Amino acid sequence: MSSGEKFTAEQDLNGTQTAEEMSKQHHEAEANQAEELLNEAESVVIEDSQLEELRKQAEENNQRYLRTQADFDNFRRRARQEKEEFAKYASLKLIEQLLPVVDNFDRALSSSKDTKDYEAVVKGLDIIFRQLEQMLVQEGVTPIDAVGQPFNPEYHQAIMQVESEEYEEGIVVEEVQKGYMLKDKVVRAAMVKVSV
Structure with a gap:
């Protein structure tokens, strides 16, 4: 090949x-x-x-x-x-507590019309007032202590200044209208006279 x-x-x-x-x-x-x-x-x-x-x-x-x-x-x-x-119904509890006080006022007024016993009327009003005060205390409402205390604009509203031999300057001498607190909040300041 x-x-x-x-x-x-x-x-x-x-x-x-x-x-x-x-x-x-x-x-x-x-x-x-x-x-x-x-x-x-x-x-x-x-x-x-x-x-x-x-x-x-x-x-x-x-x-x-x-x-x-x-x-x-x-x-x-x-x-x-x-x-x-x-x-809407926040005040319901308070109103339920006030109704017995209103009933007592109604009874006192009705009985005072029938009788002229003013001493009994005063006694009835005093009982009703204490009932109302007790109800307020239960709700946490207390009066503001004013007379003899140093003036404090958070708790007192001065409406007048007066001279005083009993108190030194800046002390509440007289309470014209009570003030109230609801727990730790001032509801209404006390109207007071303050010494100068």
Whole structure:
């Protein structure tokens, strides 16, 4: 076999191998492509199921939000109604305590018309006054101590200055109108005369 014939035989041999390899590579490429398509299809199916699950969760969260918002709106409305009702009837307890005092005044006035016993009327008024004072104390209302105390503009309202030999300057000499405190708050300052 000459060298030219040898080259052609190798070329044919190489050409045959190359065709087989090309065919094999082509089949492998098609198999790989088919596998990739299958993987993509599975991925799309998985993504669709995940997407559906996420949609369900989003809908549940939205429903939960709407229920919470409705509950909060209901709570706010109830709280406003309770506040309005409380403000409307805040004095109910005090009025319930005042009614027996009003009844006693009514009885005293009725009996004073029938009799001219002024001593009994005064005694009845004194009892009613003590009943009213006791009710105020139970509610935390106390009179402001004024006479003999140093003048304090937070508790006293000076309406006049007077000379006094008994008290030094700046001391409350006389109480013209009582002042009252509700617990630690001044309801009405005492009207007083102060020494100079």
